[in-house]
Amino acid sequence: MNKILIIMHNYAGLADLIKKNLEYLNFDNVDFLLYSEEKFRYKNSLQKLNNLYRKTFLGDKKYKEKLRASFIENTLTEKAHRLLQYETILVMTADFFSEDFLSIIRTKTKNLVGNHWDGLKRTPNVYSKLKFFDKFFVFDKDDVDEKNNIFFLTNFFFNFEEDKYEPEIKNDVFYIGTFVEERFKALKNISKILSQNKISQKILLFSWDKKDNDGEINFTNRFLTYDENIDFVKSSKALLDLKLKEHNGLSFRFFEAMKYSKKLITDNPDVKNYDFYRSENIFIIGENDGKELTNFVENPYQEIPSDIKNKYSFENWFKTLTS
Known part of the structure; x- marks a missing residue:
């Protein structure tokens, strides 16, 4: 089998989940090179003392970063220079990696493929790196430019085997995300509407800075594990998704909802252009009547045909990148 290398940041344990799914699918030809895999070490005691001095006396808290x-x-x-040749190298979220690093990686394969989980406009430093790739896949249709080898590929749901237990439904709506100022006002408004309609909610926002809970919105400075997140998904009737203004790509939340047959409430109208869209399953904020939200949550989910659903599995996503 062709030897494959995946280069990525292990953000929120995503690389571990990809490894798990590859093992489940019996892919034993894939290696990983992870951003920030080793714990930071000072070069010497002088460097450590210099950081202490700058932080204490100069107020420079960014020097260590x-x-x-x-x-x-x-x-x-150093790791890139030591790599052997690979048939295919996949780079996820190229914005983490420098052009110098990518130029070395370019020499280690005849097929360098990128996949980006964000809008290119949110990470403009990626544009100068596109020249290194044979193919580059994006999840926002507006970023596609096939003449320049930029192709469309959605996110996915993991399709490794899981426990079949069905937990008790504890919440009508579940949302988890990172605190972003531009989305917070919208989230507060939606939370208020849910409360007014007596729709129970579990809302978690991650923030490094300590923040007080705001109504039904709870802040945390701890990343949830995948299993913890999925427990909340399974024990909820519907999931909430909020888009960023810089892109229209569909987040992983859409595909988790599809996998676990959950309703979805979103402010991203572009979902209507996808083959899995069903008005019975997906409520579009600003287009659907807010008075119908309670009925939407309570009415049964309409199952998606398996041939459509399977298109969005990890297996199909991975085969698209490596074919």
Whole structure:
């Protein structure tokens, strides 16, 4: 089998989940190179003392982050030089990796493929890196430019085997996300509407900064594990999704909802252009009548045909990238 290397950041344990799914599908020809895999180490005691001095007397709290970034870059570069040849190398979220690093990776394969889980406009530093890739896949149709080898590919749901238990439904609506100022006002408005309609909700927002809970919105500074997240998904009738203004790509939440047969409430109208869209399953904020929200949550989910559903599995996503 062709040897494949995946280069990515293990954000929220995503790389571990990809490994698990590959093992489930009996792919034993895939290696990983992860961003920031090694814990940061000072070069010497002088560097450590210098950081202490700058932080204590100069108020420079970013110096260590600069050292850490340099450490990561040097570590990745050393590993890149030692790599053998691969049939295909996949780079996820290229914005984490420097052009110098990618130029080395380019020499290690005849097929360098990128996949981006964000809008290109939100990560403009990616544009200068596109020249290294034979193919680059994006999840926002507006970013597609096939003449320049930029192709469309949605996100996916993991299709490894899971426990078949069906937990008790505890919430009507579940939302988890990272605190983003532009989305917070919209989230508060939606939460208020849910409360007014006596629709129970579980809303979790991640923030490094300590923030007080706001109504039904709860803040946390701890990443939920995949299993914890899925437990909340399974024990809810519907999921909530809020888009960012810079892109129209569909988040992983759409595909989790499809996998677990959950309703979805979203402010992304572009979902109507996908073959899995059903008005019985997906409520579009700003287009659907808010008075119908309670009925939407309570009415039964309309199952999606398996041939459509399977198009959005991890297995199909991975085969598209490596074919």
